[in-house]
Amino acid sequence: MKWGMVIDLQKCTGCGECAAACKLENNVAIVDSGESEMGRTMLWMDMLTIYEGEYPRLRVRQIPRPCMHCDHPPCTKVCPVRATYLNDEGIVAQIYPQCIGCRYCMAACPYTVKSFNWYKPEFPPGMARATNPDVSVRPVGVVEKCTFCIHRLQVAKEQAKFEARDLREGDFQPACADSCPTGAIVFGDLENRDHQVNRLAHSPRAEKLLEDLGTEPKVIYLKEVD
């Protein structure tokens, strides 16, 4: 089993719904505007602004960017305490209570996907009571990032076990895939031939970010064709 994600840029409108859904699902701290301007915005799913071509044929577009969940992750290699590791199902997981906050993984990640809790996470009044109970709020001083909503996987596995069956496609969907209004984000098992992601990952339009680094990301983008 190897969880992976396909993002179809033909379908993606750049609305940013995935980023918002992710932020709420995972209790990602909301930093104030001053902090945000310093570059301390915390987004597990970020929207990358891509400029294509040159004026007057310039095209600006926003593409979603989760953690790539590399098969050869540069971040786990350097972690001194195994607070980040590649689990058996291909998810690059984080162990928050073990993280010492050295930020070596952040420096080593070529996609710059990790966020750090510079202060104790805070939520606007009212929101603190509305956090997702399935996801722990991280303490100050640790690194965090997209986990492919691993807590949802645990729930899905329990449910499947309860119903005495195997995990079906669609049982486990991260918040971003769930919320995408155009169905541009498809999630599933890359090694399972029945899953849609397996077929899409072999599409001629498929490409990976910074593929030449050999990190083997499990997030695959489908190029736009005009």
Next chain:
Amino acid sequence: MEHASARPHPDAALLNPIENPGKMYYYIVVGLLVIILYTGFVYVRQLWYGLGVTGMAQPVTWGFYIINFVFFIGISHAGTLISAILRLSKAEWRRPITRMAEVITAIVLAIGGLHPIIDLGRPDRISHLFFNGRLQSPLLWDVASITAYFTASTIYLYIPLIPDIAILRDRGVKPRWLYEFLAWGWQGTERQHKVLDRAMNILMVMVIPIAVSVHTIISYIFAMTVQPGWHSTIFGPYFVVGAIFSGIAAILVLMIVFRKVFHLEGYLKHIHFNYLSILLLIMSLIWFYFTFSEYLTGFYGHEPNEMRVFWYKFAGDFAPYFWAMIVCNFALPVALLCNSKTRTIPGILIASISVIIGMWMERLIIVVPSLANPRLPYPTGIYIPSHTEWMLFLGGISVFILGYMIFARFFPVISIWEIEEGRHESAKIVTERITSYMPDPEPSTAGE
């Protein structure tokens, strides 16, 4: 100190700072303590609120703390390494220099070694390094090599200090219990001297590879990632060269300060400065050679991400620092030290201070630009260190000065027994050695 002044010592100038420290000493100590206390307060504030009080953010997630870590550990390479090389190569002029150099190492290493801990988001979880440590991580290699270096260099500082402590004990300098305890029953017997020599020889040989490994491994922290500007094979030797370079500059500054303050003109003569500054000049040229190779290969490879970091340093936001570094580390010291007219004490002082500043900037230029230019198109700002980071930098320097002052208050900064030994034996040993180099007289001419 009535007891002490009763017997004039041939090296009274070296004992003077210990026996009569003077008022000025205490004023400076109090001044430094104030700075250190305030730094402590600033650090506690950082512990309380989190690393948010620094200027670090995304993507520049490493700032002053890591820069200063590399810088301080670099300075530490002056001491033990240089002293071991000079002792091993039997350079007779080493005698007044080795102790001063070794003290730099011990103090600076302790300060530098603390920096990664200051940089941690969760210093309370430091024990995870021992219980859950991953030996595959270069950070763990660092913990190991810095610990080894610190242990070896403090022992290497202490062992040759024993006969001097015994001199102080015999002169009845207070606090007596301290000297009596630390002198370890040294009586100066032949056997004791033999054991001392043996121990020093073993340590000398051990300390050199450890010292080289320390800065190589610090460079590995950067070189083991795939980030542009860091992922370089020459980083190991490049860092070691830079470390020795900044270290020699630090020794020279300290020697000049001590010579002035303690009136050691009789011990630290022009020839010592001349030799060491020529070593500084050579290191400056080697440093330039490494820098040149590093950037030229990057430039010719022309990998787009590499080039963004390259231009960021050469003509972008970091250009002022980059070119200032070239001037401080290469242009100015080479210009001053090449010419025997400017290779005077003030000239050497200017060159050394310029090298120390330049090497600090080099660390800045290695750490920040690679982080400030992520591969994917993120909005990036410029890293501006906060008041906290500046204070901890200043505090680190203050701890160094204070540590050195405390050492100089209790122990001689120039090895008294080695100077004495030099007076009695050097000339004979050197003559014997030189005679042994000379070709033997030919038997035919000897027969005639």
